[in-house]
Amino acid sequence: MAADTLSKTFAALADPTRREILARLASGEKSVTELAAPFQMSLPGISKHLKVLERAGLIARGRDAQWRPCRLQAGPLKDVADWVEHYRRHWEESLDRLDAYLQELQSKENQADASEGTH
Amino acid sequence: MAADTLSKTFAALADPTRREILARLASGEKSVTELAAPFQMSLPGISKHLKVLERAGLIARGRDAQWRPCRLQAGPLKDVADWVEHYRRHWEESLDRLDAYLQELQSKENQADASEGTH
DNA sequence: CCTGTATTTATCTTATTAGTTAATTAACTG
DNA sequence: CAGTTAATTAACTAATAAGATAAATACAGG
16 A cells, blocks of 8 residues: 555445445444444454454544543545546546437437338 | 456556556557657567457557557547546545645644744 | 468456454453 | 453454566557
């Protein structure tokens, strides 16, 4: 993994368990055990994922007695949004081309349908 | 690396060399050698990165004599944009809080400035 | 058909990742 | 202070990734 911030963010997001953890944190702070509950994975496994997220700045951890409540920190996600935004016109253009192609197919099909009766 | 599409996309983006390759492809098709030129890395190294990008569906490769021109395919980036969009309010809220905090600091500073002359 | 150019594949090394279980730390509770 | 709950660290394994060099493949042009 490269050291730069954006690379660390993308690497952290490249795991479905970690993305699921973030999704669950979107609705508020949770303890490690709460976060771990929906997963098959062992608690140390979850703990490791949380460390990856923490090092990427995507979560912060507090202390409440024996619990370490985790909360979402979305700052790095703004960087992702800003980065990907540069490519918007590329996917929109390719969707436009797909659309044009499908419309062309459709109109050919209609022509075929229309001529069916005449032959 | 997990098998799902979004994970593969994020994993592919988690490398600055690969992001740089995408950035260069944004201005049009390029051959492997052209893509490799700005980097220190060996050609097989670049070739590997291209394979990662290809498997993530981020580029497609054609054939023109002995060249394999690469072109950007931005489809998966739309999925990234859609995914990250769910978190927009989180980073905007935290920026708002930062903003409020800075304004508070500022106004306290102004009060302090204003009272300087009177003491 | 031989040579040069473009690119990939093979092979190897080193580092990192994801996961496990067992042991440890930290804090509350009776 | 002994026991319980929450969470992390340690130690290990297996898989994957990033890079290198050397060899192989694909094509063009004389």
